[in-house]
Amino acid sequence: MSLMKKNNQNAVERIINLMQADDSVDAPNDAILWSKNIFKTRAVGENRSMVETIKAVLKIDLMPGKPAFGERSGSSGAARQMLFDAGDSSIDLRIKPTGKGFELRGQILGDGFANAKVFLGEFETISNDQSEFRVENVPSGKYNLIIKGDRTVEISGLLLKT
């Protein structure tokens, strides 16, 4: 038998063995859907054209009941509180698990974010006159939070999980 023919036969044998040993399964549907939905935030980003995006940086992260350094008691309620710096603005986020996922409430502290568009993965809302916003029933996962006001700020990789 020629060497090439033998190699081909070995390759076919290898293919058969691998197919028979393949016990992999599909990932859960919600994880697949979440992974697909990430891309929607890119589509939002494409439309931002020349507007500068400011990446927000986490400054304070208070878990429910855990006091910050120097505080006498922890943050009240069951909400996790996070404070981000975004250039000359700050973002105050409160994340609370609910029966149907998470409720995320936030306020942008700084001018130019009243009635701003807020995107969280596939969720979309508009902030009020006080630059406050709320998104409900958000499933667990990692999200990019994008707020488009006079300028755009972004919080990348926001993890929502219990």
Next chain:
Amino acid sequence: MRKEKRIDIKFSAKKLETSDAALVKKCRRGDEISWNALVDRYQRLIFAVPRRAGLSEAQSADILQEVFLTLFEKLDEIERPEKIRSWLVTTAKFKTWSAVRSEKGFYSAQTEEEMEFEMASLKDEAPLAEEKLIELEQQHQIRTALKELEERCQKILSMIYLTEPSASYAEVAEAIGVGSTSISPLRARCLKKLEKILTS
């Protein structure tokens, strides 16, 4: 005990690499359909990495999400889009290893270099041994190549090799509407076509 003969065969699968590269490039241009196709193509392989390392379904789903998030963030920085499979497996391996280490209460490596150093210094890296990862990658290549074949070949090979228990020739013949004596040569021809996609 019979020693298993090890066959070192790599699938070059240039056609699949070209198809991967095209998907990545379309994603960069904002094409959501291509992103969805990329997720569909790779979800099973990425999910298999942490599962093979012994992580739970929920932990493995988290890692899958993290890998795709990282890909999304670095989409424009990937230098060789045709090698996206290796990039995804390496990223899944890194995140899996960090999760395993963190679960055991060890310090988690923060960079790929740190992880490689840690892995090299450990005696037992069995959960993510290179051979197992190669096997997973090759199984992925076969599944992807199978989809390139005509429907009849997909059906024949899936019924014979991918179902448990394997279908008999008579069952396959009935499913595709031919005589059972035709199955053996058809199977051989389909395998040949599959091998051609994988090795050319």
